[in-house]
Ligand SMILES: Nc1ncnc2c1ncn2[C@@H]1O[C@H](COP(=O)(O)OP(=O)(O)OP(=O)(O)O)[C@@H](O)[C@H]1O
């Protein structure tokens with residue numbers, strides 16, 4: 119039997135696509151009929167509840183679960199996707215967790231182990247904020263894998279490199295992979311922005327997915343709609359397949375992008 123993947127999606131840099139990759143990879147896995155737990159661990163921004171259109175349905179969150187004020191069934195929100203559903207765990211505000219209220223940040227890995235068990239999840243995808251405390255905690259005590267997300271800018275690539283190094287130092291043998299997001303092939307070909315090989319080389323992490331720039335994405339996310347068609351979905355399906363150990367080409371179904379890439 120394949121191992122149960124518990125993935126932390128991270129980067130020390132903000133706005134590179136951590137939440138986009140988390141939600142779309144979770145959706146791609148759920149589409150295959152897997153029971154996927156998507157956990158919002160970005161306690162500052164809590165973007166996933168907006169991107170998934172679940173704000174109005176939230177009653178309980180991870181804090182309530184940790185404080186025994188709700189169980190898995192009442193905490194998790196079902197988000198339908200083609201042929202399946204994601205189980206979404208909303209985040210509390212960053213100030214709620216703390217000794218004065220009971221559960222503390224250090225309890226998160228144990229809480230996630232219990233939530234995984236109780237929900238019967240086959241895979242767990244955790245979105246993080248642009249910080250290192252929670253990702254490192256999970257890398258140490260919960261995750262089987264870390265996805266470091268990078269955009270094409272120098273600052274994003276540097277942040278990805280540092281993030282990967284820090285995570286690898288936390289636990290020997292942690293699978294750390296790179297997802298290149300918002301990739302603009304024209305800018306790479308013009309030499310204005312980094313190319314794929316350059317990015318993979320600089321981050322020194324095995325690349326597991328490339329998401330092209332997608333004009334449709336920001337508006338869909340603002341409406342709280344998870345895209346089920348188009349280049350982001352295709353990229354997410356390829357990434358999910360590779361994360362689950364299937365051997366699929368990096369650009370399967372992305373022929374226009376592949377035809378333009380100069381390595
Ligand atoms: N592949 C893409 N194509 C076009 N726009 C994108 C792409 N990926 C992300 N974006 C846009 O970039 C913005 C940042 O994305 P996202 O919120 O996923 O990043 P993040 O790393 O989670 O940010 P934060 O650090 O604030 O949590 C969003 O407006 C999103 O719509």
Ligand SMILES: [Mg+2]
Pocket residue numbers: 136137138160163165245246247
């Ligand atoms: Mg985010």
